[in-house]
Amino acid sequence: MSKFPKFLMAASVAALTAAPAMAEKLGLGRAATEAEIAAWNLDVFPDGSNLPAGKGDVWTGEEVFAEACAVCHGEFAEGAGNWPKLAGGADTLDHEDPLKTVGSYWPYLSTTFDYVRRSMPFGAAGTLSDDDVYAIVAYILYSNDLVDDDFVLSKETFLDVELPNAEGFIVDDRADTEYGTFTNRCMSDCKPGAVEITTTVVFPGDPNSGTDATPISQAVMGTAAAAAAPAEAEVTEAAAEAPAAEEAAPAMALDAELVAKGEKVFKKCKACHKVGDKAKNGTGPILNGVYGRAAGTVDGFKYSKPMLAAAEGGLVWDEAELSGYLANPRKYMKGTKMSFAGLKKDKDIAAILEFLKSHSQ
């Protein structure tokens, strides 16, 4: 197997042979500073180059993982809902529907470190310390039975770990296995007889309607017809569902500027919580109407035990309670499912409360 993709050895070397050094420079841009390069140049390579200083052990990793990752990836990295599983799947790659995880599929440990450090946790990328990243990666290795529970991951031990599928990849070989074969442009008598249907469509209807019996042509046209007056239908529906008590409540005065600021802060929450007409429960419950609502009452959301207990105790999400919860969720309610570090700035809390208020009337 060649180490380099085939196309690079083919005809088009012209791009490389032109002499870039001779190109006329325009003098645009400015020199990047070392601090700037260090801030963005985070890539870690399979040979461990460009790893930062630091270390993390499995047990610290378990704690950090529970706090920062488990809400989507499960306490044991086994995955939650439709979110990626990070552990398991050993020896499934040649089976039907292989389970591809860090342990079963990823070739390089550097990829895990690089990705966790630059892109995780979802909605709060770039907030983990390098030690935390080492610890999380150590825990993911442990979850895949690849290291013992006393393992400490650091720059020094990084290359001690080889992932099981390190040798499982080949460079694109379509030029050898496909391109020479897929050349037959048959025009007639290309199949021995009349063709028959071998597989019919699994989801014949609109894939979002849940009513597979409806032919898609009708389902789509139905959508078009309904699109003429969607706003009206939704308003009527919402009005019909609104409890009488809410109707009687006086509308809260809103500070539009603060609402807009709150919408920005809400980006930290969006990965798990939705608001608006189309909102559905996700990792967290929908937040329409949360301001002033009794806790733990969104239909169809599975709350944590502590949240249900608090609801039983009569918790209502007024300004004081929401502020306390959002400032430090885990301190406010031990055992809450909400894996969020909290809003450190009072003005962010004020803004988000105003935003939630705007979705509560």
Added chain:
Amino acid sequence: MSTETKGTGTSRRGFLKGAAATGAALGAAGAARAEGDPLITEVQEWASGLGEGVDATPYGMPIEFEGDVIRRNVEWLTADTISSINFTPIHALDGTITPQGCAFERHHSGAITLKKEDYRLMINGLVDTPLVFTYEDLERFPRAQQTFFLECAANTGMEWAGSQLNGAQYTHGMIHNMEYTGVSLRTLLEEAGLDAAGDLKDKWVYVEGADASSNGRSIPMEKALDDCMVAFKANGEALRMEHGYPVRLVVPGWEGNMWVKWLRRIEVMDKPVESREETSKYTDTLEDGTSRKWTWAMDAKSVVTSPSPQMPIKHGKGPLVITGLAWSGRGAITAVDVSLDGGVTWQEARLAEPGKPMALTRFYLDINWDGSEMFVQSRAMDDTGYVQPTKAQLREVRGLNSIYHNNCIQTWHVNANGEANNVEVS
């Protein structure tokens, strides 16, 4: 807006009401039919009254009757719309240019709001002078302009396991085709200087975005210097937020994941990073469990966009336009064949324009439909001599666990009523 209350002429409803009042509704309606279509024989409101003035919509949207020509996602495919995909309504479009507003989206950490003033592009690594550009800097380099398709490697991926979703939008809609304006990547790399990189043959560039996912990919230097573009306009106007405003990378013919949005950094390297998106994702597992990596090019492919499940034939037998799209990431489309009998016989379709390299090509086949059932297929050829394969041919080489790079021939079963369904055939 009403089309009936304005105007002083005899509206259709007024005419019928008047007829009913005389107790001769049916006869009068019949007479109206015999005399001609009231849409023609009567002065219509829009032909008499006035329409909207200029500036009624400072930035125009499609007319309300086109409200169903929109991107759609499939809710249960992914955990969250923030890291998800939707589909271009290719079934309802014609020509080759995809309007930005209905061009499919794929985000890994959501579409971010990044102002031009806050935009920075860094070039670092094995270059003579690591540089930082502002958006204004980019506008001062000599510009390039060309039209390219962008196809997600996972387009048609669901169909690998059989006929799954019923519509060209869902099976083939992770594609768009736009006219890009920007600066060639080569120009920017040369501005930073490549002497420090030495022999360029085994060098790479790593590209990453400014969003939380950063979505980094390693690209061989040869491709970087050949035809990649740092684009800031599409179809003449600024990129849309969902497509990477203000600046994205264009990697002609190669899988969409490499077209990094909100491009913030280009690093010249002596080896690939082996990032998440080029190891754990966008790799192709074969039957024996080994996986292909660096499968960048999108092979020649085509699909009939109408008739198709979302575009049934409603006019009955007689003249019928069969149309679709063809493209190749390895060159220009030279021909497209269409089969109406599931691949037993083929006839060459008419290309609306000669194929352009790594851009969509529109094809037409005008037939006189006799009202009998059809198994409609299309097959693309490109200038490398490649012929688009069947799903069976692909499965024979790759097994059943592949996801990406499914460029198989698609079959729509059209019944006598003109309704179309996604099927696989023998």
